[in-house]
Amino acid sequence: MRKPYHSTEPANWYMEKPFYKRYMLRELTCVPIALYVLNLMSGVVALAGSLFDWQAWVQMQKNPLMLLLVLFCLIGAVFHTVTWFETTPKVMKVQQGEQFLPEKYILGAHWAVFGLLALILLIIAIACA
Amino acid sequence: MSKTMSKIITIEVSRYRPEVDEKPWLQSFQVEWTQDMSVLDALAQIKDEQAPELAYRWSCRMEVCGSCGMVINGEPKLACSTFVRDFADCDKITVEPLDHFPIEKDLIVDIEPFIEKLNAVKPYIIKDKPATEFTDVTQAGLTAHTQTPAELAKFKQYTMCINCMLCYQACPQVAINAEFLGPAANALAFRYNNDSRDEGAAQRFAIQNLDTGVWPCTFVGYCSEVCPKNVDPAGAIQQTKAQGAPYWLKSFFNSEGDSEAHSDKQGDQ
Numbered sequence: 001m002r003k004p005y006h007s008t009e010p011a012n013w014y015m016e017k018p019f020y021k022r023y024m025l026r027e028l029t030c031v032p033i034a035l036y037v038l039n040l041m042s043g044v045v046a047l048a049g050s051l052f053d054w055q056a057w058v059q060m061q062k063n064p065l066m067l068l069l070v071l072f073c074l075i076g077a078v079f080h081t082v083t084w085f086e087t088t089p090k091v092m093k094v095q096q097g098e099q100f101l102p103e104k105y106i107l108g109a110h111w112a113v114f115g116l117l118a119l120i121l122l123i124i125a126i127a128c129a
Numbered sequence: 130m131s132k133t134m135s136k137i138i139t140i141e142v143s144r145y146r147p148e149v150d151e152k153p154w155l156q157s158f159q160v161e162w163t164q165d166m167s168v169l170d171a172l173a174q175i176k177d178e179q180a181p182e183l184a185y186r187w188s189c190r191m192e193v194c195g196s197c198g199m200v201i202n203g204e205p206k207l208a209c210s211t212f213v214r215d216f217a218d219c220d221k222i223t224v225e226p227l228d229h230f231p232i233e234k235d236l237i238v239d240i241e242p243f244i245e246k247l248n249a250v251k252p253y254i255i256k257d258k259p260a261t262e263f264t265d266v267t268q269a270g271l272t273a274h275t276q277t278p279a280e281l282a283k284f285k286q287y288t289m290c291i292n293c294m295l296c297y298q299a300c301p302q303v304a305i306n307a308e309f310l311g312p313a314a315n316a317l318a319f320r321y322n323n324d325s326r327d328e329g330a331a332q333r334f335a336i337q338n339l340d341t342g343v344w345p346c347t348f349v350g351y352c353s354e355v356c357p358k359n360v361d362p363a364g365a366i367q368q369t370k371a372q373g374a375p376y377w378l379k380s381f382f383n384s385e386g387d388s389e390a391h392s393d394k395q396g397d398q
Contacts, residue, residue, distance in 0.1 A: 001147055003148070005232040007232070013304065017203070019351050091367040097282075098278050098282040
């Protein structure tokens with residue numbers, strides 16, 4: 001007699017293994033990123049509004065809670081970047097003859113481009129300040 | 130209990146007898162173990178000496194056939210290449226079936242859904258035209274489907290799959306959505322799509338670009354961690370997502386190029 005048993009996945013499956021938890025944490029970094037974007041967007045809206053709005057927004061940024069939020073966002077963004085870059089060698093295969101470029105070069109190239117872009121943004125920010 | 134004094138370990142085996150049990154349960158066995166004993170050997174001892182009706186699959190005992198995939202202490206593993214000695218410090222070893230598939234009996238699951246997924250991606254070389262016939266062996270190099278070592282290297286890693294289904298057990302998306310084509314079938318499709326002799330990529334992408342194809346994958350990546358043959362299905366799926374985009378675009382603009390519709394017409398005649 002056949003009576004196949006179908007198991008169901010528990011809703012908290014991601015608590016089963018450290019590997020899953022790390023994945024879920026990477027996915028959850030979208031929350032701090034979204035909060036940061038919301039704050040930035042409200043800044044743009046304030047800028048398009050009145051001088052009073054803009055000054056109020058700038059004042060709000062100096063609130064210790066806002067500084068904590070930005071720090072939280074930064075940690076989330078860094079964690080996402082590190083873990084996402086770690087996955088890139090699986091996706092980007094650079095074949096050279098019968099071999100593939102070692103993973104460290106793919107990873108290194110990502111960090112190099114990241115560093116370069118960060119430097120350019122920093123220079124622009126300093127120049128504009 | 131010191132491990133030097135006594136070499137007895139508790140092994141809990143998941144039991145499910147369809148005619149009796151409502152759901153699987155764990156049965157505890159005491160097994161006297163040796164340094165060279167695999168979990169598969171331990172199961173054999175249990176079956177020989179304690180529970181002759183215990184059902185599980187195995188064949189080669191050497192990580193080649195892919196039959197003895199099980200969940201051992203929560204990890205998808207091949208029982209033949211998992212050793213009891215590595216659990217000497219644990220209280221016990223728990224052995225459960227790959228429950229992302231329907232459990233038929235004890236540690237045996239229904240592999241039919243998996244076989245259907247493998248078949249769905251047409252895992253063989255597809256040519257638009259048959260190879261030119263040749264009678265002279267010396268001609269073979271000119272007319273057969275030749276391939277350079279560099280062309281082989283492109284997909285060789287993905288030919289190593291032994292269909293053990295550990296990657297399906299590692300994948301939370303497979304558990305949530307049983308229709309998902311899954312890691313091994315997509316990796317196998319990748320293997321043929323990237324074979325220089327093959328011309329069937331469009332047919333496979335028609336399957337892989339479906340909602341149940343590559344797209345349920347959210348790149349958890351655990352499938353590649355548990356693979357005993359280092360096939361890296363997670364990498365194959367992410368590369369397939371990139372390779373599939375042009376086929377998806379083409380399906381928008383080119384309805385006449387639908388080969389399946391074409392073959393249906395031929396079937397009607």
